[in-house]
Amino acid sequence: MPEGDSIFRAAARLNEALAGQVITASDFRVPRFATLNLAGWTMTEVVPRGKHLLMRLVGPVDEEPGASRKPRALTIHSHLKMEGNWMIYQPGGRWTKPGHTARCILRTAVADAVGFSLGILEVVPTAEEEKIVGHLGPDLLGPDWDEEEALRRLLAEPDVPVGYALLDQRKLAGIGNIYRCDSCFLSGVHPALPVGQVPDLAKIVRDAKRLLGENLGPGRRSTLGPRAMRPGYWVYGRTRQPCRRCGTPVQHDVLAAPDGTEERDIYFCPRCQPAP
Incomplete structure (x- = not known):
């Protein structure tokens, strides 16, 4: 999507x-x-x-x-x-x-x-x-962006895995799987960690907003930042490739919705993002 x-x-x-x-x-x-x-x-x-x-x-x-x-x-x-x-x-x-x-x-x-x-x-x-x-949460790229409201909506269900909550457009609008995976990586948070246990939820949200904003122009999408030598992602789609920080092979798994009706791919470094 x-x-x-x-x-x-x-x-x-x-x-x-x-x-x-x-x-x-x-x-x-x-x-x-x-x-x-x-x-x-x-x-x-x-x-x-x-x-x-x-x-x-x-x-x-x-x-x-x-x-x-x-x-x-x-x-x-x-x-x-x-x-x-x-x-x-x-x-x-x-x-x-x-x-x-x-x-x-x-x-x-x-x-x-x-x-x-x-x-x-x-x-x-x-x-x-x-x-x-009208049901959508604050838009990370929109004039209505309200970080406080987005965090409030996310924390309203503290037991939901953060990797699932970030994709819930009712909580905040605009994040897809790429930015969900890589913003979690940047905070060292496993996507399956419950929202209420995330040490710094605001950092994940801010990183996602920053990454989205860095990719509004032409050219290939990248989450590595404007100073990177070439486009690429931190962990998204990099199954079995070495983590860009520690060298551990990136892993792929699926994260189920709380009600079990949906599963979405997740990518993470098992060393930088230890499982909960």
């Missing part, structure tokens, strides 16, 4: 291409919105919210006698899940992904935006956005 920095970059690309542009044609390839036509609507902005994308539009003023002249406002909400992405093409340009995976096509005079394999795609009144993203 995409990390928060991926969504931030996607929103920036879409906003640059579409903000201020009038939609000349739209095609929603999901049954619920198959008849929706947004031609004539103007894209005002595209913003990220955790791992969600919000594309905000205003409609043309209704000129019918007696109609309200207040512009209508809608939001296209999408979530990429595991496979989705948004691509931007020149008007009429050839797609680089299979057409049968397209779920949303938005055409303007200057660009075509196509959402492929979107995990979630819906259109809601902009005034009702909170119904779909």
